Amino acid sequence: MVTDRPEWTALTDLASRRSGGTVMWASDELFAEKENLINPWTPRHQPETFGPKGQVYDGWETRRHREPGDDQAIVRLGLPGVISGVVVDTAFFKGNYPPFVSVEACALPGYPSAAEVAQAEWDTLVARQPVSGHAENFFPVGSPRRYTHVRLTMHPDGGIARLRVHGEVIPDPALLDLDALDLAALENGAVCTGCSDMFYSSPNNLLAAGLAANQAEGWETARRRDGGNDWAIVRLAGAGVVRFAELDTSNLRGNAPGWASLSGTSDVDAVAAMDDRDAWFELLPTTRLQPDTRHRFVVPAAREATHVRLDIYPDGGMARLRLFGALTDRGRKDLQERFDAAS
Numbered sequence: 001m002v003t004d005r006p007e008w009t010a011l012t013d014l015a016s017r018r019s020g021g022t023v024m025w026a027s028d029e030l031f032a033e034k035e036n037l038i039n040p041w042t043p044r045h046q047p048e049t050f051g052p053k054g055q056v057y058d059g060w061e062t063r064r065h066r067e068p069g070d071d072q073a074i075v076r077l078g079l080p081g082v083i084s085g086v087v088v089d090t091a092f093f094k095g096n097y098p099p100f101v102s103v104e105a106c107a108l109p110g111y112p113s114a115a116e117v118a119q120a121e122w123d124t125l126v127a128r129q130p131v132s133g134h135a136e137n138f139f140p141v142g143s144p145r146r147y148t149h150v151r152l153t154m155h156p157d158g159g160i161a162r163l164r165v166h167g168e169v170i171p172d173p174a175l176l177d178l179d180a181l182d183l184a185a186l187e188n189g190a191v192c193t194g195c196s197d198m199f200y201s202s203p204n205n206l207l208a209a210g211l212a213a214n215q216a217e218g219w220e221t222a223r224r225r226d227g228g229n230d231w232a233i234v235r236l237a238g239a240g241v242v243r244f245a246e247l248d249t250s251n252l253r254g255n256a257p258g259w260a261s262l263s264g265t266s267d268v269d270a271v272a273a274m275d276d277r278d279a280w281f282e283l284l285p286t287t288r289l290q291p292d293t294r295h296r297f298v299v300p301a302a303r304e305a306t307h308v309r310l311d312i313y314p315d316g317g318m319a320r321l322r323l324f325g326a327l328t329d330r331g332r333k334d335l336q337e338r339f340d341a342a343s
Helices: 034-038 114-118 203-207 268-273 329-342
Strands: 022-026 071-089 100-106 123-130 136-140 146-155 162-169 191-195 230-248 259-265 281-288 294-298 304-313 320-327
Touching (some): 022 034, 022 114, 071 100, 071 114, 071 123, 123 136, 146 162, 191 203, 203 230, 203 320, 230 259, 230 329, 268 304, 281 294, 281 304, 320 329
Antiparallel strands (some): 022 071, 071 146, 071 162, 100 123, 100 146, 191 230, 230 294, 230 320, 259 281, 259 304
């Protein structure tokens, strides 16, 4: 497997099932189901595990072509956005991977059917490219457009374990209540821009939709031995005022933080410096937390923030961070401009 990963792979996987993505259609899935393409976990494999159609694969695999033609799958992104790169992972497909792939994308309003999506005008993100077997194949994307669907083509057939579509979430402002929303939600355009440690899992998990099913679906750090504390910085969906904060330690029993605090800033230089605490104002003072508990707190400071810093003491894990509030005029303007620029 490739170990040197491009920076864009740290961005949100817009297609992941965990983000609400779905595989709407595939031309063929005789050997292995199309839905496996967007499973959030690392591909798994158990050799010599055979079903009625052959070796069981954690991926999408089509029959061998005996006539001209290619196989395709259409994925509706769970989080529409600007795509920075795609990963075509052929893990455990060694003699049955496709020699070439291509990827296209389109942007459609509403909730079209698979047949309607197939008739859309498609932009090419990845022209026909060779791929390696049992490997992560990385393809950067340069388009500035916001997309809602992608189409993966295997030339001509074979098996692919995962399709990862990494990028920046661009929500539609018309579908948001800008006076009352989660300013820290990935689906609303928030993202973690930095953290002290991500040994076990990404801090962007804090911002994912829904409740965490287990502790692996949150953010968890290594055990600290230096007397310091861990932290993560969230760029909000837009400049806004936080009214309520929810700190969720669900599923974290022996590894929840003992305490946590929140601070905010609208100073870009302070975000870059990270340690310049004078530029940050208090949203929530250092507060004791309980394991496996959803805590909700009133935030009394009615000040505009573009970024919020979560400090946990001394270390541990957090399942979700919710920051409920309203966008300011500046936040509304920026959100609309991002959407317009990518449409």
